[in-house]
Amino acid sequence: MLELRSVRAGYGGFQALFDVSLEVRHGEAVGVIGPNGAGKTTLLRVISGLIRPTSGSIAMEGVDLVATPPHRIVAVGIAHVPESRRLFPRMTVEDNLKMGGFLPSARAKYQDRLAFVYELFPRLRERRRQLAGTMSGGEQQMCAIGRALMSDPKLLLLDEPSAGLAPVIVEQLFDLVKRIRAGGLNVLIVEQNVRQVLRVVDRAYLLKAGSIRAAGPASELLASETIREAYLGV
């Protein structure tokens, strides 16, 4: 479904990704793990169009994403939940969700999608008129995910969903991701919390210093030495 081939990207003179190739197949949940600064966030940004790759190709169901204007990538079916949530702090929960459904195709299904999100996150319905910036970290994360879901995407990109959240909340969060996944949504999760993410995904890649060092089924990677080395530098 999603295919990256030899993607290079960076910021200004600094290159963050070196010839990264990966794929997400239909029905899959894929994780990308790796230590801090590995380029994981850059990877998602390059997919969703926040930054452009310097070379390589990115295709979603055959559509060339590099050639697509960034604001049209959502329409192709990719929704990105950015790192640190990036909600609109002075807008209500409901308004934030509304922004998620900005796409013309999403507007038509607004009520349905809204109902879906509220069903998934009942807490959000309670707080629908609350300013997003005043919510707790966990609630904000729910809102951010809900916002992404409003566009009825085919692929959900999650950037470090556990960042800054208490372990209990993180646990709940990943359970939720499992539920979303069970509903038929494809997910690409970028995470530092290895154990949690490998619980939830089918396959995973290990990204370190901008290149893919390992790839394989989640269970294998969980047991592997390579990961330990990558994180601890041992």
Added chain:
Amino acid sequence: MTRSLGWLAGAGLVALPFVYQQPYHLHLMVVILIWSFAYTSWSVMGRFGLVSLGHGGFMGIGAYVTALAWNHGGVTPWIGIPLALLAGGILAVLVAYPCFRFRITGHYFALVTLALSGIVLQVITATRDHTGGSLGYTPTRHQGGSSLYALQFTGKTTWYLIALAVWGAGLYVWYRVDRSMMRYALEAISEDEDGAAAAGVHVTAEKLKITVLSAMMTALAGALYCQYQMFISPDTVSGISISLQMVFAVVVGGIYVSLGPTVGAVITILLAEVLRISFGTRAVGWDNLVYGILLVLFIVFLPKGIVGSIVDAVRPRRAGRLAV
């Protein structure tokens, strides 16, 4: 090499009025010199990112305080001008201190200063009984026209030399600031205020110092203009147009270069004269029209100004500012 060339050029400038006596051209030169000084005064703070759109206010104060002190108080400009400078300095502190203290920078600061020059103009108009309002104001002639006491001279040569001296002094101040610790402090501040403060720079004090200096120099320009032209009106010495003209000229000439403002003055004043001559009385408004278009075009295509862009092209990029 550049040093001796500079001295040569300086000597040439001083000798000029004795060799070349055409009054109209001398007049132009005096005007150019006075405005160059005014523009240089602006750039003394403008180059550090402290963009004031209100220097017209300071110029207006300089002109009107001097003239009013003379006409109403009989106070000689030798005292009147320092008074005007003081007034300008006080106004600068009044407006700039709260801005800097409360970290009002960039857009906010520009708008506040813009409003300031508008308000000065309003005050001048409101006190029309004393200042003549929009009709203008004339300092009274003293004893036939030329008098050291009244700082009035009929001879263009005298004025040329005075203007040249003041202009030179302005450049000197520019250079002193350029080579001072204040410069590094201000550059650090303009890049990262918090960082500079953390490094021990007294942000508010430094900004205030340069603002007062710039304001007082500009007030001097206004006073000088008043004494030379012997006629001032709100829109020739103060107001938003003047403020914007200052910025325009410096931007055109080059904001980071000492002679940039002077080049800008030469260009803008000659431009205005050319337009006035070719259009005659129909030129009302055309010069500003052209300024407006040129300003926009310059900002879009040549943000460093003419001199600045040439300097950049000829010399390699100067190795960054000193990071504190």
Added chain:
Amino acid sequence: MAILDVFLLEALINGVLLGGVLALLSLGLNLVFGVIDVVWICYAELIMFGMYGMYFLYTVYHWPLLVAAAVCIVGVGLLGVLLHVLVIAPLLGAAPINQLLATGGVLFFLQSAATVMFSIEFRNLGLRLPVLKLAGMFISYSRLLAFAAALIGMVLVYLFLARTYTGAAIRAIAQDRQIMVLMGVDARRIYLITSALGGGLAGLAACLLVLQYDVHPFVGLSFGPITFLICVLGGLGNFGGGFVAAFVFAELISLGGLYLDLEWGYVFAFVFFIVMMFVRPAGLLARRS
């Protein structure tokens, strides 16, 4: 004493009426700044052209008042878009000082264009609206009309921002520009719409102001600086703050004009502004640029 009260009350009411129009002005400026992060220094000059538009359409060509007003609103809206496309858009990545200067250049240009095209004479709409006599006070009908229209305009803008998707996008982009892409929002379109809206508000303000004041190329200098002060005090980009500040300033101007010449009202407002800056702690003065 009784007479003094009446004059005072009249000035207070006129202040409120003036406040409505000033609030409209600050709304337009705040909108553009909040969304695009640029200050249109030439905002008052856009209004000036709108006023000339009304003068020519209504007084010279005798178009019906409402039609002329509609055309002016749309016309200045288009001017706003043109301003954005020609001047602002090329400078979006540049240093803020450059953006300020560019709109300053446009200010020059518009003032001089008006001088060249229309000469510096004062023009009056020639519309004599009745004056209401209420409890010993004289309230001009045109002021009431202006106030009402300004309020309606602001309510419409509020509804637009609160209820529509585009309105939500406009509010959102002011809070987090970068991720708008992720919602499928084309920032450039939002900028254009905002510029049109800002221009349209200026056009509306023009229609209202021309009812009460003469137009000449430099009329912008009468309310430009005040609008800037209002926006700065209320907080650039802060709609609520601008709204309140507009009324405060309007009262100052009105009361100042009661006891002294009109220009002193502006001086009071500025002095008040300076004092407020000393009094209000840094935190309440909204966002730094």
